[in-house]
Amino acid sequence: MFQTTTDEQLTGNPIDEVIGGTIHYAALTTAAKLGLFTTLEERGPLSAEELAETVGATADGIRAVADVVAVLGWLTLEDGRYRNGPRAERWLGGKAEYDFTPALLWAYELINVMWELPQAVRDGKPAQSLWERWENNPDAGRDFSEYMKIKSRLTVDSIVDAVELPGGARKLLDLGGSHGLHSMAMCRRHPQLTATIMDLDEALTNTGPAIEKAGLADRVSLRRGSFLSGDLGSGYDVVFLFEIVHNHTDEENRDLIARAAKALRPGGRIVVLEDVRGAELDAHNAAFSLAMFACSGDRTYSFPEISGWLTDAGLGGVEQIRLPSSVSLVIGTR
Numbered sequence: 001m002f003q004t005t006t007d008e009q010l011t012g013n014p015i016d017e018v019i020g021g022t023i024h025y026a027a028l029t030t031a032a033k034l035g036l037f038t039t040l041e042e043r044g045p046l047s048a049e050e051l052a053e054t055v056g057a058t059a060d061g062i063r064a065v066a067d068v069v070a071v072l073g074w075l076t077l078e079d080g081r082y083r084n085g086p087r088a089e090r091w092l093g094g095k096a097e098y099d100f101t102p103a104l105l106w107a108y109e110l111i112n113v114m115w116e117l118p119q120a121v122r123d124g125k126p127a128q129s130l131w132e133r134w135e136n137n138p139d140a141g142r143d144f145s146e147y148m149k150i151k152s153r154l155t156v157d158s159i160v161d162a163v164e165l166p167g168g169a170r171k172l173l174d175l176g177g178s179h180g181l182h183s184m185a186m187c188r189r190h191p192q193l194t195a196t197i198m199d200l201d202e203a204l205t206n207t208g209p210a211i212e213k214a215g216l217a218d219r220v221s222l223r224r225g226s227f228l229s230g231d232l233g234s235g236y237d238v239v240f241l242f243e244i245v246h247n248h249t250d251e252e253n254r255d256l257i258a259r260a261a262k263a264l265r266p267g268g269r270i271v272v273l274e275d276v277r278g279a280e281l282d283a284h285n286a287a288f289s290l291a292m293f294a295c296s297g298d299r300t301y302s303f304p305e306i307s308g309w310l311t312d313a314g315l316g317g318v319e320q321i322r323l324p325s326s327v328s329l330v331i332g333t334r
Contacts, residue, residue: 176198197222
């Protein structure tokens with residue numbers, strides 16, 4: 001634990017929490033970015049010198065980072081050699097049930113975004129949105145897509161269980177579907193269903209191969225481009241808007257949902273997946289909303305706001321289904 005003060009009267013001061021937390025965050029994300037966990041999983045215990053040679057870094061730098069990560073319990077250090085600790089073996093790497101390495105890689109990019117938060121707060125939006133950043137740094141877009149994929153794995157089964165399709169449903173439009181996990185899961189559950197995933201090029205880097213590997217290339221297709229303007233098509237039985245409205249303004253979301261409603265056949269449904277803002281402050285939602293403001297100048301939205309967009313677009317029977325996580329489904333029927 002990072003600690004600069006011992007006087008009981010100073011317990012809980014911001015120095016230890018903020019500065020210590022910053023150092024820990026930087027060490028852990030840097031270790032992932034440099035490939036330390038992957039290297040140690042593949043090659044076993046290594047000295048700082050051996051690690052440095054493998055990942056292309058300096059021994060002193062690797063030692064400084066690895067020591068902090070070891071103190072945090074993600075690495076162990078014995079006889080001058082580092083290896084992945086129980087926490088890393090549980091949550092990182094190919095042997096983990098849920099490999100959260102993409103979350104650390106995305107966190108590395110997020111910290112760069114958050115450093116510019118004062119400017120975003122002053123101006124009402126960041127100097128660059130995430131998508132503008134990714135134009136010059138496509139690797140960050142890929143890392144984000146992989147992060148969303150592992151995050152989605154935690155809830156995909158409960159989502160598929162909760163989403164009731166209209167009778168005879170055959171066409172799904174997945175806006176911002178990125179990794180394709182939800183579309184593929186829905187198609188596996190409903191053999192008559194086909195899906196179209198619409199997203200930006202950089203978000204679909206690995207989606208095509210994943211669809212091929214799943215044996216669903218004849219039922220899941222990709223449509224590359226922005227869904228923020230233009231015609232979305234027609235005749236769809238269901239449209240997914242999963243974890244995207246928090247990245248856009250009220251006006252943009254209102255327009256998007258209106259165009260999505262036009263893409264539905266009568267009886268079709270729009271399904272919004274969101275971290276819905278509640279009436280009372282919630283630590284997770286507040287932090288997430290701030291991160292969205294830093295990323296795009298936007299925020300999380302409440303159920304009345306989201307349901308208002310749906311009803312204004314001509315949809316009825318709007319309901320919220322809370323999932324066993326921080327997110328909810330908000331569903332409206334045309």
